[in-house]
Amino acid sequence: MSEDLTRLTVTEASARLARREISAVELLQAHLERIRQVEPQIHAFITLTEEVALAQAQEADRRIARGDVAPLTGIPIALKDVLCTVDAPTTAGSRILEGFRSPYDATVVRKLREQGTVFVGKANTDEFAMGSSTENSAYGPTRNPWNLERVPGGSSGGSAAAVAAGEAMVSLGSDTGGSIRQPAGFCGVVGLKPTYGRVSRYGLVAFASSLDQIGPIGRTVEDVAIVLQAISGHDPYDSTSVDVPVPDYRTSLTGDIRGIRIGIAAEYQVPGMDPEVERVVDEAVAELQRLGAEIVPVSLPHTKYALATYYIIAPSEASANLARYDGVKYGLSLQGETLLESYLQTRGRGFGPEVKRRIMLGTYALSAGYYDAYYVKAQKVRTLIKRDFDEAFEKVDVILAPTSPTVAFRLGERTADPIQMYLSDVFTIPANMAGLPGIAIPCGFAHGLPVSMQFMGRPFDEGTLLRVAHAYEQATPWHRAVPPLIEAVTRRAPSGGTE
Amino acid sequence: MRLSREVVDHVAMLARLGLTEEERERMREQLSSILEHVNLIQELDTEAIPPTAQVITLQNVWREDEVRPSLPIEDVLKNAPDAEDNMFKVNAVLEQS
Numbered sequence: 001m002s003e004d005l006t007r008l009t010v011t012e013a014s015a016r017l018a019r020r021e022i023s024a025v026e027l028l029q030a031h032l033e034r035i036r037q038v039e040p041q042i043h044a045f046i047t048l049t050e051e052v053a054l055a056q057a058q059e060a061d062r063r064i065a066r067g068d069v070a071p072l073t074g075i076p077i078a079l080k081d082v083l084c085t086v087d088a089p090t091t092a093g094s095r096i097l098e099g100f101r102s103p104y105d106a107t108v109v110r111k112l113r114e115q116g117t118v119f120v121g122k123a124n125t126d127e128f129a130m131g132s133s134t135e136n137s138a139y140g141p142t143r144n145p146w147n148l149e150r151v152p153g154g155s156s157g158g159s160a161a162a163v164a165a166g167e168a169m170v171s172l173g174s175d176t177g178g179s180i181r182q183p184a185g186f187c188g189v190v191g192l193k194p195t196y197g198r199v200s201r202y203g204l205v206a207f208a209s210s211l212d213q214i215g216p217i218g219r220t221v222e223d224v225a226i227v228l229q230a231i232s233g234h235d236p237y238d239s240t241s242v243d244v245p246v247p248d249y250r251t252s253l254t255g256d257i258r259g260i261r262i263g264i265a266a267e268y269q270v271p272g273m274d275p276e277v278e279r280v281v282d283e284a285v286a287e288l289q290r291l292g293a294e295i296v297p298v299s300l301p302h303t304k305y306a307l308a309t310y311y312i313i314a315p316s317e318a319s320a321n322l323a324r325y326d327g328v329k330y331g332l333s334l335q336g337e338t339l340l341e342s343y344l345q346t347r348g349r350g351f352g353p354e355v356k357r358r359i360m361l362g363t364y365a366l367s368a369g370y371y372d373a374y375y376v377k378a379q380k381v382r383t384l385i386k387r388d389f390d391e392a393f394e395k396v397d398v399i400l401a402p403t404s405p406t407v408a409f410r411l412g413e414r415t416a417d418p419i420q421m422y423l424s425d426v427f428t429i430p431a432n433m434a435g436l437p438g439i440a441i442p443c444g445f446a447h448g449l450p451v452s453m454q455f456m457g458r459p460f461d462e463g464t465l466l467r468v469a470h471a472y473e474q475a476t477p478w479h480r481a482v483p484p485l486i487e488a489v490t491r492r493a494p495s496g497g498t499e
Numbered sequence: 500m501r502l503s504r505e506v507v508d509h510v511a512m513l514a515r516l517g518l519t520e521e522e523r524e525r526m527r528e529q530l531s532s533i534l535e536h537v538n539l540i541q542e543l544d545t546e547a548i549p550p551t552a553q554v555i556t557l558q559n560v561w562r563e564d565e566v567r568p569s570l571p572i573e574d575v576l577k578n579a580p581d582a583e584d585n586m587f588k589v590n591a592v593l594e595q596s
Binding site for chain 1 (some may be wrong): 510569577
């Protein structure tokens with residue numbers, strides 16, 4: 001029985017590519033085979049880019065033959081379909097961008113190309129990254145590889161599911177209120193939202209510009225560290241990317257967290273929390289203590305206002321950002337009698353229900369008479385939320401919380417009630433409000449589905465997050481768990497074999 | 500509190516969103532319940548608190564005002580629904596007198 005190359009970590013694959021034991025084309029073929037096996041059920045991708053990937057893999061093999069190996073050379077990656085790429089459509093999960101072909105690459109995409117990374121496809125997302133289940137994609141939902149009746153989370157549900165299913169080795173997502181961490185948690189993989197300003201947003205389809213960050217998803221903390229290394233740094237094309245040095249993240253992966261102070265906030269015990277999830281996270285806290293970390297109670301008193309603040313600020317910024325979809329420059333265009341009629345028809349037809357809801361909410365919050373009561377008020381509460389964290393980080397190095405209050409929910413379970421859907425992001429939103437980095441890692445199972453915990457850190461201190469997450473991961477078996485569906489297809493048709 | 504139909508119509512027009520009758524009624528319900536939830540922040544006294552628009556400490560970011568190459572016009576117009584003579588084509592905005 002031939003070996004399943006989709007199980008390799010980036011580090012293992014890269015070492016074997018460098019030694020020419022495997023080729024980038026073989027590594028890609030193993031992932032394409034997995035895509036053929038499971039993609040009809042999972043639907044992690046809006047667009048598969050097999051031809052692009054094959055050319056990139058061949059080029060990677062030539063590069064490796066010359067001895068020129070970057071950490072991601074020949075590594076198959078999935079890109080969330082809100083990242084602009086010149087050689088594939090970029091839809092943002094919306095009908096309004098159907099057929100759009102970006103004339104330029106996002107900065108993160110350019111950086112991956114320079115390393116010789118292999119792009120397997122554009123991963124499914126809630127429309128304009130607005131959602132927590134990937135059910136808001138205009139191209140149909142993605143299903144969770146752990147249980148096809150469950151959502152993968154969202155909005156980067158395609159990126160998380162692709163990695164969990166072995167359709168890509170790593171992926172990029174974007175996170176405005178939890179959209180990397182929550183789906184990584186639901187799919188049992190690792191997801192990191194960098195500090196606001198760590199990674200360039202140039203070429204990311206904008207949702208809420210003061211909150212959005214691009215970040216990596218992978219099966220191990222080290223894989224996530226390698227991708228973060230590749231995409232971080234200042235970019236003249238994004239004036240909000242910050243010019244501070246990028247450390248060598250792999251040196252953080254020491255396995256030693258003795259003396260690290262981990263804060264736990266009483267405010268993170270919320271109504272609606274699944275007691276099984278709580279129990280699993282409590283066990284993880286005990287494990288961290290056994291590893292030598294010190295658990296310190298902290299207080300984040302404005303936590304209960306974070307969700308409400310987010311649902312004013314994010315839609316307000318979105319309503320401004322999405323004004324560009326007017327049917328004039330690109331995308332769907334319906335012609336009315338007048339220019340106004342054309343706008344109304346194009347936008348009315350092109351946007352889905354959740355996007356319309358948020359544009360309406362944001363426009364309302366920014367409109368004359370409501371601006372001070374909603375938008376300015378929310379910005380002030382944002383200050384209070386940020387101050388809570390500033391104070392807590394005087395006492396601790398990282399803050400631990402569950403990633404989500406529940407495990408992955410059923411498709412359709414929350415679509416009728418927007419607020420129920422929004423509540424799944426209650427633990428992830430505060431990091432976006434304060435601009436802090438956060439990492440979600442698997443910490444066990446409840447109801448047969450992955451449970452995830454999250455570490456939040458000081459601005460630009462991704463290194464400590466990676467260190468703590470890695471030490472926990474290495475001491476526990478969760479990152480080696482494989483969804484039963486994937487076990488089954490691997491047994492039926494070993495990678496490299498014929499069906 | 501339930502949003503009036505007039506407010507929903509007004510906001511939809513500001514946002515240039517063409518909504519069906521059914522969508523407008525659903526929007527009244529859903530926006531009202533979301534607003535009820537977000538109104539939680541009104542209980543906080545924020546009189547003395549400055550607003551946070553962005554979290555990074557950067558103030559102004561300057562660069563030299565140099566002419567640099569921009570995207571080729573044909574690339575930019577490639578996605579245009581309608582274009583003519585290096586321009587995006589739209590319906591007349593001004594009435595002819």
